[in-house]
Amino acid sequence: EIDLVDFGELVEQNKDVSKYVPALNWIEKNFYKSICNENTTIKNMSKTIEKEKRKKTKQFLKALGWILIIADAVAFFIGGKTMLVIFIMVLMITYAVYIKYYPYIFIEVTTKKGQELAYQLPFMGATIAMLLSLNTSKLFNYEFGNYMKITAIITALLALPFIIKSLKTDVPQKFGRKLSVVFAAFIIAFTISFPINFLFTFDGATHEIAIVTDKKISSGKTRDRELYVSCNGKREIYTVSNSEYENTSIGDSKRICRRKSALGLEYSTIHD
Incomplete structure (x- = not known):
């Protein structure tokens, strides 16, 4: 009452083959036992490799x-x-x-x-x-x-x-x-x-003269030093270093350095 199966395939798939063992001769038992041991060894090696990895x-x-x-x-x-x-x-x-x-x-x-x-x-x-x-x-x-x-x-x-x-x-x-x-x-x-x-900025800079109209320290966590300037009738705000902030007074003249990157972004800085 034992079904015809591919015993070798079952062993390779690590399935339970205990009910089929009595039907094997001693040569087949030793052969498939070695395969089972090999599969177990490979599985243990895989776990060790993953752990090391x-x-x-x-x-x-x-x-x-x-x-x-x-x-x-x-x-x-x-x-x-x-x-x-x-x-x-x-x-x-x-x-x-x-x-x-x-x-x-x-x-x-x-x-x-x-x-x-x-x-x-x-x-x-x-x-x-x-x-x-x-x-x-x-x-x-x-x-x-x-x-x-x-x-x-x-x-x-x-x-x-x-x-x-x-x-x-x-x-x-x-x-x-x-x-x-x-x-x-x-x-x-x-x-x-x-x-x-x-x-990606390769062009030279252009310069404009600006007048400092106000200066403030932001109330945020970073406490940024900000200069408010008027340039060509437009109001602009610049974040500056602490030394630049301390050395600048309202009414001072500053130079605005403007640049444009190859990607199209226009940006500027302020300096004496």
């Missing part, structure tokens, strides 16, 4: 995080265009790492262990680069609407590889998780829009 991945992410943080510090002291290039690279590398491991990588910060793991990831380096880059960008005055158009284009370019990766994976993904990645792409795009425009 996860361990190496964590070590890689931790090392990369420290490299990016050091890169931020070096960029800050170097300054200039090199600084902006490094900030952009830090953000792009972090985003690429996230897309590579998506959807398996995430930050859980509700527990102490989760917080410790979060600091091992490269996102701390990206956060520092983002804050320093935004702090530099606010020293320039630009047309916000045009800036957001460029940001939208960069966001679409950054979101494209994520969309492709998301469509290819079979792992269930929550809509909120997908939306958060697109939002992260937007934040990165918003951060690097000005540095990219600054790097």
Whole structure:
């Protein structure tokens, strides 16, 4: 009353074959026993390999995080265009790492262990680069609407590889998780829009004379120093350094330096 089956196929599939064993001769029993042992060994090796892979991945992410943080510090002291290039690279590398491991990588910060793991990831380096880059960008005055158009284009370019990766994976993904990645792409795009425009500025600057009409310290957390000036009948606001703010009085004359990038963004700075 035993059905005709492919015993070898059942063994390879790790199915229960105990009821078929009595029907085998001793040669067949030894042969298929060796196959079962081999399958078990391979399965155990696979688990060990996955465990080692996860361990190496964590070590890689931790090392990369420290490299990016050091890169931020070096960029800050170097300054200039090199600084902006490094900030952009830090953000792009972090985003690429996230897309590579998506959807398996995430930050859980509700527990102490989760917080410790979060600091091992490269996102701390990206956060520092983002804050320093935004702090530099606010020293320039630009047309916000045009800036957001460029940001939208960069966001679409950054979101494209994520969309492709998301469509290819079979792992269930929550809509909120997908939306958060697109939002992260937007934040990165918003951060690097000005540095990219600054790097793609090849034309010389034009200068205009402006009169300082007022000066204030913003009430926000950043406490920005702002100069209000009148230039060609138009009122403009510039965020300046603390020393520039302290050395400027209402009624002083300032020079407005205007530039335009190859991407179309017009921006300006104020100086003596």
